[in-house]
Amino acid sequence: MKNASVVKINKKTLFLLIAPGLMIYAFVVIVPLFTALGYSLTDWSIGPNKRFIGLKNYVELLKDKVFWTSLKNNLIIVFANVLIQMGIAFFLTVLLSSRHTKMKGFHRTVIFLPVVLSAVVVGYIWQMMYSSDYGILNALLRAVGLENLIMPWLDSPKVVIYAVTVPLIWQYLGVPLIIFMSAVQGISKEIYEVCELDGVSGIQKARYITFPLIFDSIKVAIMLSISSNMLVFTHIYVLTGGGPGTSSMVLAQYAYNTSFVSMKLGYGSAISIGIFAISFVIVILFRKLTEVRKK
Amino acid sequence: MKKRFQKTALLLAATMTVSMVTAACGSSNNLTEAGKTNTTGAVKKDAADVNSGEKIEITFMNLWAEGNTENIAVSVRAAMEKFQQENPNITIKEESIGDQSAYYTKLKTLAASNSLPDVFVCKGSELSTFAKNDLAASLDDILNGDAEWKDGYIPSSFDDLSTDGKIYGVPYSMLSTHVIYYNKQILADVGYDTFPTTWDDFTAMLGKIKEKGITPIALGNKEQWVVESCILSALGDRFTGTDWFKGIMDQSGPKFTDPEFVQALTALQKLGTSGVFNSDMNSINNDQQKTLYFNGKAAMFMEGSWAVGAIMAGPKDIAANTEVAVLPAVNGGRGDAAATSGGSGSGFAVGIKNYDAKKDAIAAFLKAISGPEYAKAISELGEPAAYVVKDYDQSNVSELAVKYSEMAAGLTFTPIYDSFLDPAVISVMNSGLQELLIGAVTPEDLAQRIQDEFDKVY
Secondary structure, X not given: OXXXXXXXXXXXXXXXXXXXXHHHHHHHHHHHHHHHHHHOOEOOOOOOOOOEOOOHHHHHHHHOHHHHHHHHHHHHHHHHHHHHHHHHHHHHHHHHOOOOOOOHHHHHHHHHHHHHOOHHHHHHHHHHHHOOOOOHHHHHHHHOOXXXXXXXXXXXXXXXXXXXXXXXXXXXXXXXHHHHHHHHHOOOHHHHHHHHXXXXXXXXXXXXXXXXXXXXXXXXXXXXXXHHHOOOOHHHHHHOXXXXXXXXXXXXXXXXXXXXXXXXXXXXHHHHHHHHHHHHHHHHHHHHHHHHHHO | OHHHHHHHHHHHHHHHHHHHHHHHHHOXXXXXXXXXXXXXXXXXXXXXXXXXXXXXXXXXXEOOOXXXXXXXXXXXXXXXXXHHHHOOOEEEEEEEOOOHHHHHXXXXXXXXXXXXXXXXXXXXXXXXXXXXXXXXXXOHHHHHOOHHHHHHEOHHHHHHHEEOOEEOEEEOOOEEOOEEEEEHHHXXXXXXXXXXXXXXXXXXXXXXXXXOOOEEEEOOOOOOHHHHHHHHHHHHHXXXXXXXXXXXXXXXXXXXXXXXXXXXXXXXXXXXXXXXXXXXXXXXXXXXXXXXXXXXXXXXXXXXXXXXXXXXXXXXXXXXXXXXXXXXXXXXXXXXXXXXXXXXXXXXXXXXXXXXXXXXXXXXXXXXXXXXXXXHHHHXXXXXXXXXXXXXXXXXXXXXXXXXXXXXXXXXXXXXXXXXXXXXXXXXXXXXXXXXHOOOOXXXXXXXXXXXXXXXXX
């Protein structure tokens, strides 16, 4: 009975039903994208005066050192997240799905908890932890006799980008973990039981059964991680503001600074479009690569 | 099929998140709408006279959150209330955003859609950008129409608020961005009863303080404006002299790559790399630099005259030991040592949109919140006014404020860099200074970088 009524929906009704959602999506995503594209072709600083300057902003973008430093920083963050965060998440998944682990629910909740914290709060907490005089990190190092490792973590241009990556890995560890866990639950128990009868070790189980069977979910998690880390902003804004100099500058913050601190809205739009294009290419590239792998 | 859908959905999700940045720019459209509906009622009316009894609404945007206890905020609000009572036909519609960077983000967004409020608080360099883009109204005619009012201001207080010879804002205070607040006890412990008057003596003293295990100068430059506004604006002038900076603004020859300016950067870098600042100077902010000073972990800090209030509200023993000074003369410098970077900094500016229609009401309102009565009120609270007041009650002025005003009376004010230079140049300078302090860029390269951005903008 109910199934029949579902079938009856014709195309017109269907369209009417998705129209509101589609309109909101168009208004907040598609329209701004095209207006930004329009602005990026002007020298708009602020106010009503805009002059069409063609692709000049993009030519400048290609030569802009800060833009490329920011991209490099974004890529460092993306790679660190994909490798380390996904690695830890997979390891924890294997541990948590083992029959011998106790208090699984508790562990899962604790690991997932930081995900729901505000990025500003996390930024401030880690800023205190990194503080060179009062921070817990340097105090710990001092306590275990590793004085030579003590440094102002957020003030050294070589270290700072890694220092700001750690909170990101820590905070969002729960996301891939939850995705992997639910994928593991979809694997039939019999497979593991058969393996155990054949005397397969835990590491082999993870390598030859769990990993290939949840590979699609891993791809999902990686894709989400790439797209969110290409746009990371709040943590770094709170921790360092992109400094010292531009050592921890990321693309989103550079677009923000250019638009709203330097008041170069035209060029800022060009940066945003640049971020969009690069992220798009990376996501497509990743899809192509993983498809080849599956064969 | 299902897999295919999943992939497309993912791709969409990914691009959607990516476009959020661009969406942020687009959201200004909404603000435009809101701005319009706010003011349309008033726009329709023709030029209304203050006394004609017709209702006029003036929108007033400022960065003093409701309940703000700073002297200026309290005095402006009091003046505003009085103005409301005396002019019942004028309604002041106030909007306050307490967070400075949020305030300027909103202001710039409003400017981008040409819906600036009738009256708003604005810094000099932003105001100059607004003026060049025909977003802010020149106030020359209303000021010249009331000569007694205009002449009451300290003449140089209009410098920060003028563009191309026209005045775009009225000042509400006279501040200096560079003041050294030092703990005289710590200085006495290393053998200095008065603040050093030569650069060599100054750096020698910093070395001695450092030897005692105390940070000589607390610095919190995470927000990047502190070093440029509170140190380099004064230090630069010691080396280059004020004519050099005027030449930069007139583009009559001087460049940032000139040896004098490079010397100033070199001196600053030497301070940075010799460890006279705390090692986390680029990751803490200017409130945290005061915390270091309040805890007795630092001998001094450099910030603007606005910090007087914060020190008086800080620990009593530290406040009692605090003295004020400015940087000493430098070797071979062309600038006056009895000077500090300062000026009005910010002022009240007027959006051009409804200016003609509400001119008289706006003029009266501006006079009320920055003129003689207001100036007397802030002077009695110990705040330096931009409007000259002769006799006022000094009994409530704090000791440190008196020390400051006694010192300031003997100083000339030199340009604050971020009140004059274009925001794009300032942002290159500000982030470069962070690198300079930790030795990640040479003074010559930074000077070149600033000059390149300057050439691009002007």
